[in-house]
Amino acid sequence: MELWFTEYQTPTLGITCKTKKTLHSEKTEYQELAVIETEQFGRMLLLDGIIQTTVADEFVYHEMIAHVPLFTHKNPKKALVVGGGDGGSIREIVKHPSIEKAVLCEIDRRVIEVSKEYLPEISCALDNEKVEVVVGDGIKYVKEHKNEFDVIIIDSTDPIGPAEGLFAIDFYRAVYDCLKEDGIFVAQTESPFIDKELITRIIRDVKSLFPITRLYTCAIPTYPTGYWCFTMGSKKYDPLETDIDSIPDIDTKYYCPQIHRAAFILPKFAKELIK
Amino acid sequence: MELWFTEYQTPTLGITCKTKKTLHSEKTEYQELAVIETEQFGRMLLLDGIIQTTVADEFVYHEMIAHVPLFTHKNPKKALVVGGGDGGSIREIVKHPSIEKAVLCEIDRRVIEVSKEYLPEISCALDNEKVEVVVGDGIKYVKEHKNEFDVIIIDSTDPIGPAEGLFAIDFYRAVYDCLKEDGIFVAQTESPFIDKELITRIIRDVKSLFPITRLYTCAIPTYPTGYWCFTMGSKKYDPLETDIDSIPDIDTKYYCPQIHRAAFILPKFAKELIK
Known part of the structure; x- marks a missing residue:
């Protein structure tokens, strides 16, 4: 069988x-x-x-959602992950020496517990001393914390069902307020090949709130079309101006300083989405 | 149903x-x-x-297999496509004003005929006056033509069955001889995620023959893993040194001058394949 x-x-x-x-x-x-x-x-x-x-391809998503904003920021000390109960984003965040605290806010306690049991190579940093795990509604958490984080990572499921609110402009507004004055957020925003309307709308919303809005992409075999994008809203630092020569060598399999730059270079059809 | x-x-x-x-x-x-x-x-x-x-995603493959070598070459006049009976690579080649002749050598006459009937938007340039269609064995054709082409594109099926010989070092040697003294060839070489041994071997073979060997990638939803690579062997011109500001705007949906550069920037795990 x-x-x-x-x-x-x-x-x-x-x-x-x-x-x-x-x-x-x-x-x-x-x-x-x-x-x-x-x-x-x-x-x-x-x-x-x-x-x-x-376990085969998680490295792409987690490295790209975490290291791009963290190395765009000059000195990130406090980071928040909304969703991401598997712990992969947290694992990457704690690789940054400047990080003093990383908060995970995941709504479903069982995602965390099951990831700890069955996906230890992904969830391994959830017990790190710098990490605080909050089981709760990410929207509520973000609204209750102001001017607190250097980097916020929206590591959500697709924009249907429980995660729908994480793709709304009201939430992005709360994220803006939750960030410090030079803060950066990144959200996973689906596939440029098949989610064009969604991405166009998100880019428009983020542009209306943040002075710097960028889209970057990577290759993830198990996600629809294999081509995935992230939307970044930044109050001060522009990832296109990151001094990539100053990025230290960290333990990664996808991310590297050159990819930090190249990920923002979009094929023509994807550039149309951010016009 | x-x-x-x-x-x-x-x-x-x-x-x-x-x-x-x-x-x-x-x-x-x-x-x-x-x-x-x-x-x-x-x-x-x-x-x-x-x-x-x-018809939905062919533009990525055909633009990337054709325009990258054609714009790496300073003045391509004569190009050969081995395989590619659907005509997509030929359609892109004839967009280049310097091209005087493009030869398609496809072993299976029916692929050409059926593409003309059912895929007119892909095969549309096969009747262009600059195009010569040869129905025959690409290996034989390449071996019988010496010092003749500026650019050769190996637009093959997977390296099993009829196309196996198109991935062999003997064939790459014949391709070298078929190119002019400043010629460039590109071959489609599968997915960096799942064809690592194949790619490593091809890179080694091409490096043993050509002074400049490069790997570049793009996102193709309908190919395995959605992440695809091309291997380039070049006698003189280095695609990393292409003056991308001099690339004219052509009618494409994926390729653009910035992508010409970014496509060669590989994630860490793929860089390992070309060491």
């Missing part, structure tokens, strides 16, 4: 992976949560049947 | 697309050839059940 897991990434497109076994499956207060072991990508975290991260 | 076409991109990974109808299907002298109409990517050309090109 062969088992294949299929995610329908759009109503007319799917990715299908041969599966060794289901390691965990439950219905949490918020969503269906599962960890399966696939042949191609190893262990894979699923929320409502959608691939969140896999 | 719903019809879904699934390509198994590896033994443990597949892409699946909802399909409106099969427009064409036949067994040619060389392979199974089909054109299907999918909801997500429109018309799609399949050879032996493997996606070759789709």
Whole structure:
């Protein structure tokens, strides 16, 4: 018998992976949560049947969502991750020597607990002494903290269901207020190939709030189309002006100083989205 | 009833697309050839059940395989495409004003004929007056022509079955001899995420023959992992030294002068492949 897991990434497109076994499956207060072991990508975290991260390619997403804003900022001391209960973004954040505190605010306690059990290589820094884990609503947390963080990372699920509010202009406004006067936020904002309307709208919203708005991309095999983007809003520092020669060599598999620059260079069709 | 076409991109990974109808299907002298109409990517050309090109995302592959070498060369007049019977690479080549002649050498006459019938937006330049279409073995053609082309594009299927010889060092040696003294060739060389051994071997082979060897990448949703690479061997011109400010604006959707530079900037794990 062969088992294949299929995610329908759009109503007319799917990715299908041969599966060794289901390691965990439950219905949490918020969503269906599962960890399966696939042949191609190893262990894979699923929320409502959608691939969140896999041990084979998680490095791309987590390195790119964390190091690009952290190295754009001159001296980040305090960072917040909204969502990201698997801990991958936190793991990358604590690699930065200047970081004194990293807060994770994840709404679903079970995502954290299951990641700790089944994805130790991703969640490994959640017990780091610099890390505070808050189980709660990220929108509420952001609204209750003002002028506090150097970097905020919106490490959310897709903009349907529980994460919808994390893609709204009201939330970006709260993020602005939650950042210090030279703060930077980054949000994962889906695929430039198939989420054009969403990205165009987000860019417009962020531009209306932040003096510097940028879009950057990377290659993630298990996400729809394999091509993914992040939107950055920055109060002071421009990632295009980062002195990449000053970026220290850190332990990464995708991110490097040259990629810090190249990730912002968009193909023509994607440049149209940020006009 | 719903019809879904699934390509198994590896033994443990597949892409699946909802399909409106099969427009064409036949067994040619060389392979199974089909054109299907999918909801997500429109018309799609399949050879032996493997996606070759789709009307939705073909622009990435064809622009990147053609314009990068053509704009690296200072004054390309004569270009050869080995394979590429759909005509997409030829369509891009004839956009260059300096091109006087473009030869297509495709082994399977039916690929050309079926592309002309079902993929007119891709094959549209095959009847251009600058284009010569040769139905024949690309290896034989290259071996019989010496010191003749400015740019050679190896627009092949995967390195199994009929195209295997197009990934061999003997063929690259013949390509070297077929190029003029300042010639450049580019070959499609699969995915940096899952074809690491192949790419490492090709880079080593090309380095042993050409003074300048480069790897560049782009994002192609319908190819395995969505992240694709091309290997360039050049006798004189280095694409990293192209004066990108001198590149004229041409009608493209992915390629642009900035991408000409950025495509060669590789994430850390891919840089390992070319060491």
